[in-house]
Amino acid sequence: MPAFAPADAPSLPLHVLSPDDLPDWLGGPGGAWAAWLTASGFEAGLGDVRLLPGPKGLAGAVIGTGTAKERARGRFGLAKAVAALRTGDWHLSGTLTEAAAKEAVLGWLLASYRFDAYRGTPAAEPPRLKLPEGLDGETLLAMAAGEYLTRDLINTPANDMGPEALQEAFFALADAYGASASAIVGDDLLAQNFPMIHAVGRASDRAPRLLEMRWGSEGPQLTLVGKGVCFDTGGLDLKPSAGMLLMKKDMGGAATVMGLALMIMRLALPLRLRVLVPAVENSVSGSAMRPRDILRSRKGLTVEVNNTDAEGRLILADALAYASEEPEATIISMATLTGAARVAVGPDLAPFFTDDAEMAAAIAAGAATGFDPVWRLPLWDAYEPMIEPGIADLDNAPSGGFAGAITAALFLRRFVDSPRYAHFDIYGHVPADLPARPKGGAGQGARALLYALPQMLDL
Structure with a gap:
C-alpha cells in the first residue's frame, strides 16, 4: 500500500527547479553543483533528474518542472x-503552488506502484516522499490505494482472476x-x-454472478455499476x-468502481454506497448465446444479439435495471465497452455520457482537480433508431x-430510470x-468522480 516517509525521518532534498529558476539557483544555493549540472546538460526540462554528489555520498537531487508547454502536454x-532516485526518503525543496505540489505527491505515490x-525476485522498494505541509495526505493516500487495487485486479491474468476470484476480491474489500x-x-x-447476465456467462465453466456491496447508512445514495467480464473471447463471434491479448482487462470497469469504492469508504464520505458488479466470462461452448438470439432483460425489454462480442452492455443492462429499482440513487456505470471510444479519444482520455448538465460540470471540475482527464460525449437522441432492430x-x-x-x-440509458446517471467508457490500460x-492496468475517471461527488450529491 502507498505510504509517506515519516515526518521525523532523515531525508534528502529534491530541489524542484523551473528553467527560469535555474540560473539563480546555480548562482546561489546550488553553486557547488553548477559545473556538474552544466556539464551534464541539465536545463530543468520536465522530469529531468540529476543526482547531486556530496562529501559523504549523495547530497540530494534536482528535478526540472519544464516549461508551461511541456507541463500542458503531460501529467505527473x-x-x-x-x-x-530508486530508494531512500526524500522531501521536496523549492517553490511549488499547492496544485503543483499535489500533482507531484500524487504522481510520486502512483509511480511507486509495483x-x-x-516475478521470482520482487522489485526494489521505491523511494518514499515526505508529505509537504498544507496538503491533504489522507485523500492522496486514498486515491493511490484505490488505484493500486484497480491496477492489481486488471493486471492479474484471467486464469487467476475469473468471476469467483473477482468475487473474493470484492468480498475482501467489503x-x-x-x-x-x-x-x-x-x-x-x-x-x-x-437473464442477460446469465446468457453471457453460461458458456463458461466458471459460473456468472452478480456481486452487490452496500456501505453507509446516511446521506444520498450513490450506486456504482462496473462491467466485470473477466475474459472476453468474443463468444461465437470469436475475436x-x-x-x-488485452482481454484480461475487460473487467476494468469493475476494477475501477471497486477502486473508487475503496476511496469513498476509506475517506468515510457521508453517503450511502451501493456497488454492483456483473461478473462473467464470455466463452465459447455448446451453451453459448448465438448471433440473432433474442434475449429478454430484467427490465422486460428484448434484445437481439447481433454480435456476441458486444456482451458488456448486456450484463450492464440487467445490473442497471436492478440499480434503478431504488429510484433515489445517483447511478454511475463504468466499462471497457467500445473500441469506438478509443478511436474517438485515444487511451489517455475517458469519455463519459450524461444528460445531467450539473453532473457533467462537476465531473469536468473533478477531473481537473484529480489530474484525471475525461471528455464528455453526447447522448445523441437522433441516433436512437440505430439501436432498434425492428424484430426486438x-x-x-x-x-x-x-x-x-x-x-x-x-x-445502456434505456435501462436506467434515474434522471441522475453517467456512463464512462474507459480503456483500463496504459499501452x-x-x-x-x-x-x-489503469483506472480512469475514479479520481474525477471522487472530487465531483460533493457537488453532484450536495455532500
Whole structure:
C-alpha cells in the first residue's frame, strides 16, 4: 500500500527547479553543483533528474518542472524522480503552488506502484516522499490505494482472476471497510431475473454472478455499476488472437468502481454506497448465446444479439435495471465497452455520457482537480433508431460502424430510470510506460468522480 516517509525521518532534498529558476539557483544555493549540472546538460526540462554528489555520498537531487508547454502536454512529470532516485526518503525543496505540489505527491505515490506477484525476485522498494505541509495526505493516500487495487485486479491474468476470484476480491474489500456483500451465482441468476447476465456467462465453466456491496447508512445514495467480464473471447463471434491479448482487462470497469469504492469508504464520505458488479466470462461452448438470439432483460425489454462480442452492455443492462429499482440513487456505470471510444479519444482520455448538465460540470471540475482527464460525449437522441432492430426492442450491435460509443451509451440509458446517471467508457490500460502510469492496468475517471461527488450529491 502507498505510504509517506515519516515526518521525523532523515531525508534528502529534491530541489524542484523551473528553467527560469535555474540560473539563480546555480548562482546561489546550488553553486557547488553548477559545473556538474552544466556539464551534464541539465536545463530543468520536465522530469529531468540529476543526482547531486556530496562529501559523504549523495547530497540530494534536482528535478526540472519544464516549461508551461511541456507541463500542458503531460501529467505527473515530477514522478520520473521515483525511478531515478530508486530508494531512500526524500522531501521536496523549492517553490511549488499547492496544485503543483499535489500533482507531484500524487504522481510520486502512483509511480511507486509495483506488480510483482508473478516475478521470482520482487522489485526494489521505491523511494518514499515526505508529505509537504498544507496538503491533504489522507485523500492522496486514498486515491493511490484505490488505484493500486484497480491496477492489481486488471493486471492479474484471467486464469487467476475469473468471476469467483473477482468475487473474493470484492468480498475482501467489503470486509476491510465494514460493508455488506452478497452474490447471486449461476442458475440463481435466472431464478432472480437477471437473464442477460446469465446468457453471457453460461458458456463458461466458471459460473456468472452478480456481486452487490452496500456501505453507509446516511446521506444520498450513490450506486456504482462496473462491467466485470473477466475474459472476453468474443463468444461465437470469436475475436482474432491479437484481439484477445488485452482481454484480461475487460473487467476494468469493475476494477475501477471497486477502486473508487475503496476511496469513498476509506475517506468515510457521508453517503450511502451501493456497488454492483456483473461478473462473467464470455466463452465459447455448446451453451453459448448465438448471433440473432433474442434475449429478454430484467427490465422486460428484448434484445437481439447481433454480435456476441458486444456482451458488456448486456450484463450492464440487467445490473442497471436492478440499480434503478431504488429510484433515489445517483447511478454511475463504468466499462471497457467500445473500441469506438478509443478511436474517438485515444487511451489517455475517458469519455463519459450524461444528460445531467450539473453532473457533467462537476465531473469536468473533478477531473481537473484529480489530474484525471475525461471528455464528455453526447447522448445523441437522433441516433436512437440505430439501436432498434425492428424484430426486438433493442439491438446490441448496430450495423454500419458509426458512433459506436454513443450507441452503446444510448443502449445502456434505456435501462436506467434515474434522471441522475453517467456512463464512462474507459480503456483500463496504459499501452506504454508514462510518468506515474506504468504499462498495464489503469483506472480512469475514479479520481474525477471522487472530487465531483460533493457537488453532484450536495455532500
